[in-house]
Amino acid sequence: MLSNFNSTDIDLKYIHHLNLKEDYHVHCNYNDHSEPDLTIRNVVKRAEDIGLCTLAFTEHVRSTSSWIQDYLNEIDLFNKNPKIRIIAGFEAKILKDGSIDCSKKYSNKYLVIASFHNSFNDKKIWMNALQKAIENPDVDIIGHLAPEPAFKVERNEIELLASIIADKKKIVEINAKYHRPPADWIHVFKSRGVKFQLGSDAHALRDVGQFDRISDLISLVDK
Ligand SMILES: [Zn+2]
Ligand SMILES: [Zn+2]
16 A cells, blocks of 8 residues: 655655655656657666665646556555655645545545646735645645746735745745746745755656756755
């Protein structure tokens, strides 16, 4: 059986100082746009080869996804790996009403990254949806958070978000694929006691555990 995940399982000593050997956001070929060789087996092998100690599979999910049990069963085959802590989870889209596109059956049991994958083009709707996602007890990590080009998020609004994130004990991901969140947001989050984790958001084997392109953001968190 896969062990149930909740955010208190995350080793807090690594949150104040980002651990480059932990990747909390990796895809695999259960979606339709990763490279075909991004199998769960290959990802685990790759993670072993580069010396990762934590690997979270967080495949794109929808509430209608039909492959979920196969995906969980396949990850379970590797769960006894003595070298790497392997976590089963999902990346769920934040919807306009602030709910996440993932069945409760899975979201309350596994690691959940909540991310924006659509532009809302309306700050009020965006802020409201984000706040609801942060307050959702099933959400563990806020993925690749950044403002939309259509509007500007003011300093006091970033501070408000930071306070809610810290209060709800959610983790903000430092995302390598999108180089997010913006540096000034990280400053505000950090000042409010928000915790961070690393996510490569790998859609190809070569990107698993690769954080070089966000070394500037990592040094902001660690300094
Ligand atoms: Zn995403
Ligand atoms: Zn992703």
